[in-house]
Amino acid sequence: MDFHNLQYWQQRALSLKIENRLFINGRYLQAAEGKTFPVHDPAGQRELVQMACGSHVDIDLAVKAARDVFERGDWSQAAPSQRKATLLKLAALMEEHQEQLALLETLDTGKPIRHSLRDDIPGAIRSIRWYAEAIDKVYGEIAPTGHNTLALIHREPIGVVGAIVPWNFPLLLACWKLGPALAAGNSVVLKPSEKSPLTAIYLGDLAQQAGLPDGVLNIIPGYGYDAGKALALHHDVDALTFTGSTLVAKQLMIYAGESNMKRVWLEAGGKSANIIFADCADLDKAAQNAAAGIFYNQGQVCIAGTRLLVEESIQQPFLQALRKHAATFAPGNPLDPQTVMGTLIDDQHCEKVAGYIEQGLSQGASLFLDGRHHPQGQHRSYLGPTILTQVNNTMNVAREEIFGPVLAVTTFNGEQEALKLANDSEYGLGAAVWTSNLSRAHRMARQLKAGTVFINNYNDGDMTVPFGGYKQSGNGRDKSLHALDKFTELKTTWISLE
């Protein structure tokens, strides 16, 4: 892939025209109450645009448009092959505009342009394309009944889906929801994060060009406490699909209970353990993966390998290898295609993450690598790779989601201790095990309480496998055919054959 150079992206950024309105019923509109909010570029420390700020009034309009088209059946009752053709067109248009999407994503979040181009945008396109291609291959069932009965079991679209997404992978996570929800025939109201609405709002135009009927996709940037809450409390929304913090996830369950008992699907926080046994075949590879597992995307990854559990006998050589690989994550200008570590989402979040480093030190951890001093030091949103050692499981840095480039290292002796430490968490999103002992790998995989267990890799995977968490990391699963379960109702038709 051609990543161009810094000047190319700087020039494009200067001439960028950014859509800053809501997308409702196939049209771009100002917010009904006329309010706006600023969208910032955390690396350039400048305001990119004033974005229309959706409120409960706009949510009502969007849900009505979504409901009307759902009941008309233009999309919900179309043949799956027809929905497939439209979504494949959308994927092709996203591909055609991938540089524009990648630039918007990098300006909005501070993530490196090479990652937006290589991971975020292609991943988003893959999700739309994967579900488009899958949907005309999903069959219903005939139940094994007696001779005088025919019982059909099939899936129907659930209706109006509210999708609420965070800022760390804005378009990718939105498309993990949009792919299966739209392919299954639903109408969607998408609320992107107020910190990163730009790629979502750009998608409205592409959906229109692809021929998605008006009202099938509506996009409402706005604050969580207003637009997000209104969507979650809405009586005419049939299902909510959410990615974000555990705190807000719990609130959404309350909103569902207070309103119409809409289905609530949650992908929430994580505190994943990356476990390195002394019998790991390739320590250097494990160290490289451990570094990428926590420092990629500036550590703002739900499934980041934030807790490193290393067998005591190999701690010293492992830490040396880790230091070498951490050094490859030097913070730099996100628009430079050479950069592999950009800025955190904003100054406030950066301060929160730095606060965790202080807390760790005050609770007895040691600083093995300090990311608070780096060449981009004049900008407050930059924080380099940081490694805390001598961490134990009672410290806040071992228990709470930091969501930044801070690795907490704890030592263990033997399988049982590793398992106990790894499972001693209120989260259960991911876990990794590095070992050359096949039986140990399987024993650990069976007993780790996590939605995904990686063996001798960290965070590999593709669209074919489900993604989601145990415990307070959420419920339901994104990706794979299992994601369709969230966006469909299962219907039985019991027919008497007289």
Ligand code: NAD
């Ligand atoms: P957040 O929970 O603060 O916000 C997520 C979304 O919810 C935003 O769009 C926000 O506006 C909205 N929101 C906030 N309050 C709301 C309310 N009262 N009602 C309705 N909507 C509301 O999370 P964030 O800071 O944007 O993202 C970081 C979090 O996301 C981390 O905890 C991370 O682990 C999690 N995450 C999880 C996954 C996963 O797949 N499990 C993936 C990525 C991120």
